[in-house]
Amino acid sequence: MNIEVIELKGHIIDSNILSKTLDKIIIMGGDFNIEHLDVGKTNDNESYAKILVKGKDHEHLDDILREIQQIGAIISTKNVNTKKAPKDCVLPDNFYGTTNLPTYVKIDGVWKKVRDIEMDCVIVIETINGEKIPICKRMGLVKEGEEVVVGYDGIRVVPLERTREKDVFGFMQSEVSPEKPLEYYSKTMMDEMKEIKKNNGKIIWVVGTAIAHTRAHTILEELIRKGYVDALFCGNGFATMDIEYALFNTTLGMNNECNVVKGGYKSHLVAINEMWKHGGIKNAVEKGILKKGVLYECVKNNIPYVIGGSLRDDGPLPDTIRDVVKAQDEMRKYIQEADMCVILATMLHGIATGNMLPASVKTVCIDMNPYVVTRLQDRGTHQALGIVSDPCAFMHMLKDLLCE
CATH class of the missing domain: 2.40.420.10 (conserved putative lor/sdh protein from methanococcus maripaludis s2 domain)
Structure with a gap:
């Protein structure tokens, strides 16, 4: 017979697991009978459902079972x-x-x-x-x-499972929207970071070039010194801008007064060349060539960093991993130990990291473009808290909270 008995256990009603399972069966052209349903009535009580699933034939039933297994059905x-x-x-x-x-x-x-x-x-x-x-x-x-x-x-x-208590990190707790109280979310995020570090947990940061170009990378330096960064993922662009700023106080030739300095168009290439000249970022720090910046702080504080390359890279830096699959595997070394991941102003590295994160990792994605945030969740990183905002402004809020 083209029938299979499945089970659902846990907070299957609050988290919409029961409704999603039944919807999936119907959408795929199957049928079901609920043979037993026991509803938990308190936060500590789990619910239980025993369901008879029917398919048109054996192959059709197998297709349905595979789909609902991904939702949490015990097949x-x-x-x-x-x-x-x-x-x-x-x-x-x-x-x-x-x-x-x-x-x-x-x-x-x-x-x-x-x-x-x-x-x-x-x-x-x-x-x-x-x-x-x-x-x-x-x-x-x-x-x-x-x-x-x-x-x-x-x-x-x-x-x-969706928590019954108020928790901004609860699974799919809120929709992506720019209309969120940033002060509340920044404070909640900082409180969570402090709690994670109190319990010797680990936090990964994934950053894009805008963090350097807006000078928010100086706040990231402070976060590293304070112990809130346990691994850094970025592209060749961010790393190059960070080093250019450390050497010349410019990013892409632009100084702090938003003026492009004379000859600044090639400053990033000079920065890359200096790293090659001295054998990489770590050697440049040890030789006193690189005296500040995010990567300088990573070296000084023994924080691992992974610089993943792409087709559009200038140089690239000697530390940039040009084989993207090797870059993935290097990132995996730190991902499985993470308790939290913060993604700032980067779509490609953000989604790539999200694809490798276990769902148990508390993930925050902050970007000006709502597409980046929704894309991350649509791609499967359902646990991500999406905040549509200026990541630079958000970083300044975190900096203020550090001093409290």
Whole structure:
């Protein structure tokens, strides 16, 4: 029969998980019967639903089950299925594609959490010290013969749940809008950052060129000195502007009075050349050539930074990782340890980082362009708090709060 029993557990009503599941079944042309529904009535009580899902045929039912599994439906309690990768970077047919939500697979009767979860990857079962461990990997890292999870049996996705209490970081708590009280959000964000650092958590910052061009990078320097930055992601453009400002007090030849200085059109190229001349950013700091700036503070305070390259880069800097896949993997080293991620004025690096973040990471995206914020959420970073505002002005609010 083309029928399957599924279960939903947790705050499935407050978080719209139940309604989303039923909507998805109907939209895909299926049908359902709710066999049991137990509604939790307090913040501590979870709800439970047992639902009979019907499809037109076996293939149609499988399509429905795969979709609602991504929402959080428990499809099967069987052990997970795997197939060997036929070649390096080649996946077996019917491979399971991951979300960024916490995911568990059942191995030999035991539910095990998938390590390093991120969206648009696969799950590989590796044997480590005699124990079978599920690990999330991007396709390009899969090797011939590795056991790749296939189908949907033995997989459980834990959906993000909307809190019943007021929390700006609650899952999809508010829509993207420029009409938000920035003072409230900046204070809430600073309070959250302080709480994270109090608990020895880690905060990643992802910044674009506007942060340097508007001089807001000087505030980021202070945040580094105060201990609120644990890793920095940026492009060649931001890094070059930061170094140009450190050397010449200009960005793209423009000084603090918004005047383009004589010969300033090539100042960024001179800055890049100086870094090559002295063997990179770290060496330039150690030799006393680079005496201030965000990257200077990163070197002085042992904060890791990843500079990812692109087709439009000048130079680029010797520290810029020109292979984008290698840049991704370097970013992944710090992403899995993050508790919070702040994305400022960068669409490409922001979305790229968002794609790699687990859904459990509290994410804030601040940009003048509402498209950047909505694009980040639409691409799958549902946990992101979107603020349509001037990131420079927002940084000045954070600076004021630092002194309180």
